[in-house]
Amino acid sequence: MTAEVEETIKRIQSQKGVQGIIIVNAEGIPIKSTLDNSSTVQYAGNVHQLLMKARGMVRDIDPQNDLTFLRVRSKKNEIMIAPGKEMYAFLFRIQKPKQM
Amino acid sequence: MSNTTVKQKRTALKVAKSSKTLNVSSGVFRVNQSITKTINPSISGKSFSSASDSKVLDKSLAQTPKHTVFDEHGQDVTPHPLYNPDPGVLQPKQGKIFPAHDTSWTTVTDFPSVAFQTTNASFTGPFTKSFFGSVSASRTSQTTESVTDETKDLLVKPDLSSSLSDVQARREEVKEQVREDIIDRVVDSYLTETETIWLLDIPAVSVSEDSEDAEAVKERNKYVERSMQTFNDAPKTKEVQSDSITMVDKAVMSSTWDMYDSFCNKGDASENIVVSAEGKKATVPDSSSMNHLLNPSGPDQSMSVFSTTSTVSGSSAHLEKMTCVLPVEEEPDLELILQSDKFKQDLAVMERVVLANIFQPKLAAYRQLPVIEDPDCVQTQIEEESWTEQSKNSLSPFLEHLWVFKCELTKGRNVSSMTWNKKNPDLLAVGYGQLDFKDQKPGLVCCWSLKNPTWPDRIFHCESGVTALDFSACNANQLAVGMYDGTIAIYNVQTTEQTPIIDSSDCANMHACPVWQLRWVDHDTGLAGEDKGEMLISVSGDGRISKWIHYKGLECVDLMKLKSPNMIVNNQRWNPKILSLAPGLCFDFHPNDSKVYLAGTEEGHIHKCSYSYNEQFLETYKAHTGPVYKVTWSPFCPDIFLSCSSDWTIYLWRQDLSKPVLGFTSGQKVVFDIMWSPHCATVFGAVREGKVEIWDLRVSSLDPTIVSVTNPGVNPTALLFTPETDCVLVGDSEGQVTVYKLKNLPAGDSTQVEALEDVIRTTLSSKHTLGKTDRDA
Numbered sequence: 001m002t003a004e005v006e007e008t009i010k011r012i013q014s015q016k017g018v019q020g021i022i023i024v025n026a027e028g029i030p031i032k033s034t035l036d037n038s039s040t041v042q043y044a045g046n047v048h049q050l051l052m053k054a055r056g057m058v059r060d061i062d063p064q065n066d067l068t069f070l071r072v073r074s075k076k077n078e079i080m081i082a083p084g085k086e087m088y089a090f091l092f093r094i095q096k097p098k099q100m
Numbered sequence: 101m102s103n104t105t106v107k108q109k110r111t112a113l114k115v116a117k118s119s120k121t122l123n124v125s126s127g128v129f130r131v132n133q134s135i136t137k138t139i140n141p142s143i144s145g146k147s148f149s150s151a152s153d154s155k156v157l158d159k160s161l162a163q164t165p166k167h168t169v170f171d172e173h174g175q176d177v178t179p180h181p182l183y184n185p186d187p188g189v190l191q192p193k194q195g196k197i198f199p200a201h202d203t204s205w206t207t208v209t210d211f212p213s214v215a216f217q218t219t220n221a222s223f224t225g226p227f228t229k230s231f232f233g234s235v236s237a238s239r240t241s242q243t244t245e246s247v248t249d250e251t252k253d254l255l256v257k258p259d260l261s262s263s264l265s266d267v268q269a270r271r272e273e274v275k276e277q278v279r280e281d282i283i284d285r286v287v288d289s290y291l292t293e294t295e296t297i298w299l300l301d302i303p304a305v306s307v308s309e310d311s312e313d314a315e316a317v318k319e320r321n322k323y324v325e326r327s328m329q330t331f332n333d334a335p336k337t338k339e340v341q342s343d344s345i346t347m348v349d350k351a352v353m354s355s356t357w358d359m360y361d362s363f364c365n366k367g368d369a370s371e372n373i374v375v376s377a378e379g380k381k382a383t384v385p386d387s388s389s390m391n392h393l394l395n396p397s398g399p400d401q402s403m404s405v406f407s408t409t410s411t412v413s414g415s416s417a418h419l420e421k422m423t424c425v426l427p428v429e430e431e432p433d434l435e436l437i438l439q440s441d442k443f444k445q446d447l448a449v450m451e452r453v454v455l456a457n458i459f460q461p462k463l464a465a466y467r468q469l470p471v472i473e474d475p476d477c478v479q480t481q482i483e484e485e486s487w488t489e490q491s492k493n494s495l496s497p498f499l500e501h502l503w504v505f506k507c508e509l510t511k512g513r514n515v516s517s518m519t520w521n522k523k524n525p526d527l528l529a530v531g532y533g534q535l536d537f538k539d540q541k542p543g544l545v546c547c548w549s550l551k552n553p554t555w556p557d558r559i560f561h562c563e564s565g566v567t568a569l570d571f572s573a574c575n576a577n578q579l580a581v582g583m584y585d586g587t588i589a590i591y592n593v594q595t596t597e598q599t600p601i602i603d604s605s606d607c608a609n610m611h612a613c614p615v616w617q618l619r620w621v622d623h624d625t626g627l628a629g630e631d632k633g634e635m636l637i638s639v640s641g642d643g644r645i646s647k648w649i650h651y652k653g654l655e656c657v658d659l660m661k662l663k664s665p666n667m668i669v670n671n672q673r674w675n676p677k678i679l680s681l682a683p684g685l686c687f688d689f690h691p692n693d694s695k696v697y698l699a700g701t702e703e704g705h706i707h708k709c710s711y712s713y714n715e716q717f718l719e720t721y722k723a724h725t726g727p728v729y730k731v732t733w734s735p736f737c738p739d740i741f742l743s744c745s746s747d748w749t750i751y752l753w754r755q756d757l758s759k760p761v762l763g764f765t766s767g768q769k770v771v772f773d774i775m776w777s778p779h780c781a782t783v784f785g786a787v788r789e790g791k792v793e794i795w796d797l798r799v800s801s802l803d804p805t806i807v808s809v810t811n812p813g814v815n816p817t818a819l820l821f822t823p824e825t826d827c828v829l830v831g832d833s834e835g836q837v838t839v840y841k842l843k844n845l846p847a848g849d850s851t852q853v854e855a856l857e858d859v860i861r862t863t864l865s866s867k868h869t870l871g872k873t874d875r876d877a
Contacts, residue, residue: 011555056355063360 643681
């Protein structure tokens with residue numbers, strides 16, 4: 001089973017434009033990452049807060065609802081966050097010009 | 101003194117048969133004198149404690165209990181007296197004191213009384229003993245001892261030789277049983293005030309001063325004013341200090357979803373705390389467990405947090421235990437996370453989203469949505485050129501290449517069949533297997549999702565090459581797979597298990613030759629009996645068309661044997677007994693009439709058969725000179741069908757004519773697959789060696805409207821139209837499934853059925869005239 005997961009991660013990583021993928025557990029500690037340590041920690045901390053806020057907002061409006069996906073697009077790149085129950089994965093992509 | 105008081109009581113009792121309780125509620129009485137305890141089960145608040153001391157059993161009261169007892173449901177549970185003595189008979193043994201019996205009376209209704217008695221037993225021990233000693237004279241010695249024994253342990257039941265013995269025994273039994281049963285029971289005790297007891301009622305008589313007796317009365321009642329002084333004992337101060345009550349402030353910010361979560365998870369016992377203790381205001385250790393999500397560090401910190409709350413939490417001990425256990429379990433196991441299914445799902449979602457980004461323009465084109473240009477990316481020169489090129493050709497119809505389903509698993513395999521899922525139009529099943537006799541390798545079935553063209557969602561490895569596929573319409577997760585060795589397997593695509601639900605390798609009747617086509621056919625129109633519902637029908641190279649029933653394993657019933665019709669060889673009739681079966685390659689059920697179907701054979705014949713006859717064909721169409729690879733009814737015109745064969749031709753037939761109406765050839769290449777377009781009646785697609793052709797009969801019946809040449813060396817082998825959009829999927833011998841969009845085909849608003857019929861009519865009429873001219877000429 002872990003092999004499948006590893007494979008999926010590899011496949012995602014090999015897609016065009018994907019710079020890195022980070023798996024974070026529920027407390028915000030990165031458990032797996034394809035980026036270097038410092039950026040991982042930086043990203044993990046910041047994204048965690050954003051995710052909590054976003055999730056809180058969605059559920060405040062309707063408690064039966066839940067956040068399924070979060071995308072942050074910026075000028076240079078795009079961060080995609082998939083929240084899960086005990087962990088969440090997020091993906092860090094750079095949008096190369098016309099190479100999407 | 102006590103005796104007299106006892107007697108007094110007795111007499112009083114006798115007189116007042118109205119059975120008031122005789123609980124004397126004065127403290128003085130309690131200590132010194134006999135205290136009567138009645139059988140009456142009602143308790144008065146103060147009097148109850150007094151009653152718990154030595155008691156006198158009042159038998160007369162037993163007869164008419166005026167007080168009834170109700171339990172919590174309002175039912176009358178007044179204990180009926182076990183013994184109803186005669187009211188006139190003196191009860192000499194009345195003086196006996198049976199605290200145990202009293203308990204037996206009261207335990208029926210008032211459990212706490214037992215507790216009282218048991219607790220007070222030791223307390224009243226010395227008093228009762230002394231009392232008993234004093235009352236011993238009024239009782240038999242036997243009973244005295246027994247009573248003292250009873251006071252000691254309250255459980256010894258003496259054997260009394262009185263008439264009460266039975267009653268006592270019964271009472272004892274009752275008491276025993278009740279005791280065991282109700283030891284653990286929580287009983288509600290209702291303390292009510294009894295009615296006022298009149299011990300002495302001498303109503304005042306008033307005499308007016310003017311009457312004659314006034315003086316006499318005055319004489320009699322000599323009131324003297326006298327004062328008394330009570331002794332005031334020396335006061336003594338006593339101080340008590342309680343443990344300091346620590347107060348802790350607790351505050352929780354609870355959001356709407358906090359409350360919703362805790363409400364939903366209220367029922368859970370222990371997982372509760374781990375899962376959703378946020379915002380649980382009722383339980384004390386809520387802030388600690390809420391913070392377990394935000395708490396970054398490991399067990400140590402959380403331990404300390406829990407320990408502080410555990411001192412505060414006044415709630416049940418098991419809650420504390422829970423919180424102490426938590427830090428150990430809480431540590432998330434990395435491996436577990438990585439392996440959990442949820443994680444896989446999330447990753448899959450992530451993957452799809454990434455790919456959606458990449459493939460968005462293509463998917464949008466597929467779904468006929470407007471293509472959104474990425475506003476941030478920069479269009480390069482090359483891109484513009486290619487766009488302009490295509491725009492130049494935009495007037496003529498062409499196939500726009502959208503994307504390709506491929507991955508390393510499928511490289512080098514030949515696509516043999518493709519089918520859409522009936523329920524989920526985004527799911528495509530592709531079977532990979534060699535169609536030839538040579539290079540047979542284990543087959544593969546991949547279920548692709550449109551959302552992920554780089555990796556199939558499901559992969560099933562099969563033992564031999566896959567030659568036919570079909571999704572069931574009733575159970576949309578069942579996929580029937582036919583293989584080169586004749587096996588038919590049914591897979592459940594909901595799971596990733598590699599084993600099929602069932603396969604036909606155990607069936608005695610299984611096909612001996614490759615299964616060339618499979619179809620789930622819904623037969624519930626028009627057929628009676630057990631043939632309702634969906635059935636799997638297959639045709640194979642051993643010349644049989646069989647129906648498979650899933651009943652403790654796949655069983656098959658032959659619908660038809662494809663006998664080769666009588667061949668006239670050298671003007672001699674072929675011996676009918678040696679009829680061989682012609683290998684069947686394809687079949688198609690009529691879309692409207694599910695009893696009739698067409699079957700194409702390797703000899704080039706197309707037979708029209710009916711479900712009800714398994715011996716004879718309804719009709720045979722002979723025109724092809726090579727094996728018929730595909731035969732398909734037109735989805736719009738009920739009489740028209742197409743057939744393609746390896747003799748480089750495609751024929752359009754009408755049901756009632758034994759000769760084809762139209763023939764299509766373009767080049768001398770084998771036609772592997774054809775399919776009618778599900779949108780337009782005049783359009784069909786064909787796949788030849790090296791080319792993909794889309795024919796439109798409105799435009800021309802001589803040349804294909806769109807021809808798309810594939811890479812050299814790669815042969816397209818399968819064709820599939822998409823049921824909803826106007827795209828076409830082509831599978832080739834390299835294991836790739838390419839998705840093309842049909843562009844610029846003349847679209848009609850209707851299905852162009854009339855157009856097709858027109859075409860046919862004109863052709864027929866021209867042929868007719870041609871024929872005539874031929875004959876004439």
